[in-house]
Amino acid sequence: MADAGYARISEPKTGEEFERYYDLRWKILRAPWNQPRRSERDNLEDESIHVMCSGNSGVLGVGRVHFNSADEAQIRYMAIDESQQGRGIGGRILLELERRAVERGAKYVILNSRESAVGFYRRHGYEVAGDAPAMFGIMHYRMIKNL
Numbered sequence: 001m002a003d004a005g006y007a008r009i010s011e012p013k014t015g016e017e018f019e020r021y022y023d024l025r026w027k028i029l030r031a032p033w034n035q036p037r038r039s040e041r042d043n044l045e046d047e048s049i050h051v052m053c054s055g056n057s058g059v060l061g062v063g064r065v066h067f068n069s070a071d072e073a074q075i076r077y078m079a080i081d082e083s084q085q086g087r088g089i090g091g092r093i094l095l096e097l098e099r100r101a102v103e104r105g106a107k108y109v110i111l112n113s114r115e116s117a118v119g120f121y122r123r124h125g126y127e128v129a130g131d132a133p134a135m136f137g138i139m140h141y142r143m144i145k146n147l
């Protein structure tokens with residue numbers, strides 16, 4: 001696996017890049033709960049901003065942001081390859097998603113975090129605003145950050 005420091009942040013563009021992007025999303029966020037391929041997508045993909053981090057060995061991490069209103073952006077589907085977690089890739093993707101949301105006029109960003117990821121988002125300035133619907137039996141929290 002490539003060193004995370006040398007990994008490159010970009011937007012997937014080609015069909016092949018998108019396949020690898022969705023594949024990692026599925027592998028980390030859906031496959032462990034026996035969810036079928038394509039269950040990792042929703043109906044907002046076309047209008048969303050997609051960011052991935054790639055190294056020599058392929059896609060190491062992914063994340064997405066979309067708009068719920070002119071002011072409100074929502075981050076979803078943050079997923080880092082298991083072997084690459086804790087090396088700063090998630091932080092880099094999150095900052096890039098926030099940067100792109102600000103560029104398009106977002107005033108704040110919301111997300112629903114798994115209980116296990118709340119600490120990660122707190123470190124990046126997010127606060128818990130309440131409970132969010134559980135998914136696959138995992139407790140989720142609504143988190144918010146002013147941009």
Ligand SMILES: CC(C)(COP(=O)(O)OP(=O)(O)OC[C@H]1O[C@@H](n2cnc3c(N)ncnc32)[C@H](O)[C@@H]1OP(=O)(O)O)[C@@H](O)C(=O)NCCC(=O)NCCS
Pocket residue numbers: 028078079080081084085086087088089090091092112113114116117118119120123
């Ligand atoms: C949660 C996730 C996106 C974080 O990405 P990552 O690349 O592992 O995190 P980073 O290495 O960028 O961590 C950045 C900081 O957050 C901290 N951090 C990371 N995960 C954390 C956690 N679960 N709890 C507390 N702190 C955490 C790191 O220690 C680091 O702090 P530092 O900068 O002071 O050293 C990633 O681990 C992941 O994909 N997990 C599985 C899927 C998931 O839970 N996705 C989120 C769904 S809401």
